Amino acid sequence: MQMKFRREVNQDDIDHVSEILESTGFFYHSEVEIARELAQENIEKGEEKSGYIFNIAEIENMPVGFTTYGKIPGTADSFDLYWIAVHKSHQGKGLGKILMAMAIEHIKMMGGRNIWIETSSRPIYEPTRQFYLKSGCELIAVLPDYYGEKDHKVIFLKKT
Amino acid sequence: MQMKFRREVNQDDIDHVSEILESTGFFYHSEVEIARELAQENIEKGEEKSGYIFNIAEIENMPVGFTTYGKIPGTADSFDLYWIAVHKSHQGKGLGKILMAMAIEHIKMMGGRNIWIETSSRPIYEPTRQFYLKSGCELIAVLPDYYGEKDHKVIFLKKT
Numbered sequence: 351m352q353m354k355f356r357r358e359v360n361q362d363d364i365d366h367v368s369e370i371l372e373s374t375g376f377f378y379h380s381e382v383e384i385a386r387e388l389a390q391e392n393i394e395k396g397e398e399k400s401g402y403i404f405n406i407a408e409i410e411n412m413p414v415g416f417t418t419y420g421k422i423p424g425t426a427d428s429f430d431l432y433w434i435a436v437h438k439s440h441q442g443k444g445l446g447k448i449l450m451a452m453a454i455e456h457i458k459m460m461g462g463r464n465i466w467i468e469t470s471s472r473p474i475y476e477p478t479r480q481f482y483l484k485s486g487c488e489l490i491a492v493l494p495d496y497y498g499e500k501d502h503k504v505i506f507l508k509k510t
Numbered sequence: 511m512q513m514k515f516r517r518e519v520n521q522d523d524i525d526h527v528s529e530i531l532e533s534t535g536f537f538y539h540s541e542v543e544i545a546r547e548l549a550q551e552n553i554e555k556g557e558e559k560s561g562y563i564f565n566i567a568e569i570e571n572m573p574v575g576f577t578t579y580g581k582i583p584g585t586a587d588s589f590d591l592y593w594i595a596v597h598k599s600h601q602g603k604g605l606g607k608i609l610m611a612m613a614i615e616h617i618k619m620m621g622g623r624n625i626w627i628e629t630s631s632r633p634i635y636e637p638t639r640q641f642y643l644k645s646g647c648e649l650i651a652v653l654p655d656y657y658g659e660k661d662h663k664v665i666f667l668k669k670t
Contacts, residue, residue: 505651
């Protein structure tokens with residue numbers, strides 16, 4: 351099995367990003383749209399100017415997972431991990447762990463000390479939250495009813 | 511003393527926003543730039559499309575304070591209060607309290623239930639934090655070292 355990772359984003363990746371996110375069944379249409387916009391900004395402005403760094407995982411030349419992260423403007427050394435997703439048909443192979451480790455390493459290399467990760471408290475996200483905890487992230491805060499009634503924002507922190 | 515409030519933002523207000531923020535001595539240059547950009551977006555796209563609602567307080571036809579707030583995309587009924595500031599030379603007249611009360615009322619009218627407010631833990635912001643607590647905001651979370659070393663992000667919530 352050939353596994354590749356690349357930071358270059360090309361126009362075809364816009365649809366790959368949608369397909370990967372939609373396959374998980376986790377995300378609202380509006381969220382998928384936002385991910386597409388971030389990829390588009392990366393293509394148009396580059397990863398530095400856009401502030402959205404992508405790392406795309408390919409298996410047999412097919413994009414099957416990705417992370418998106420970037421420096422938080424106005425902070426000294428905080429980064430946001432905006433997205434981490436693996437296509438439904440390629441989950442359980444440790445790809446998420448690899449993508450997470452690569453993001454942490456890259457952010458550390460860039461001088462980042464804090465990686466902030468936000469997710470929802472909805473039950474569907476329980477495996478996601480467990481994944482972050484197992485990846486060494488610390489649960490820092492819960493913002494009650496942030497996304498909607500009984501849908502809290504959960505904030506994790508990974509020190510690099 | 512004539513006091514007026516208006517939601518219309520015009521090109522002159524870009525500089526008024528800077529002057530008000532700079533007079534307080536609280537904000538970094540980069541933060542003032544962001545506030546200017548939000549005002550510019552409001553002028554270009556309107557308050558609804560931009561997502562940045564301004565309420566500008568005038569005394570004797572001179573802008574002396576403002577709030578900026580807006581619905582948080584991807585949430586059901588959460589709003590961010592991005593800015594609340596009163597010119598140094600007009601502080602202590604209760605203008606901040608009035609602007610805060612108006613923002614809460616307007617957000618409530620638009621169906622908003624949660625108003626999220628972020629600030630820094632730096633000592634210089636102690637009066638700001640006291641202001642939020644006195645305005646009925648609840649301290650919800652502290653994100654350690656978010657802005658920089660020993661410069662935490664403090665998150666308040668005001669239920670409408």
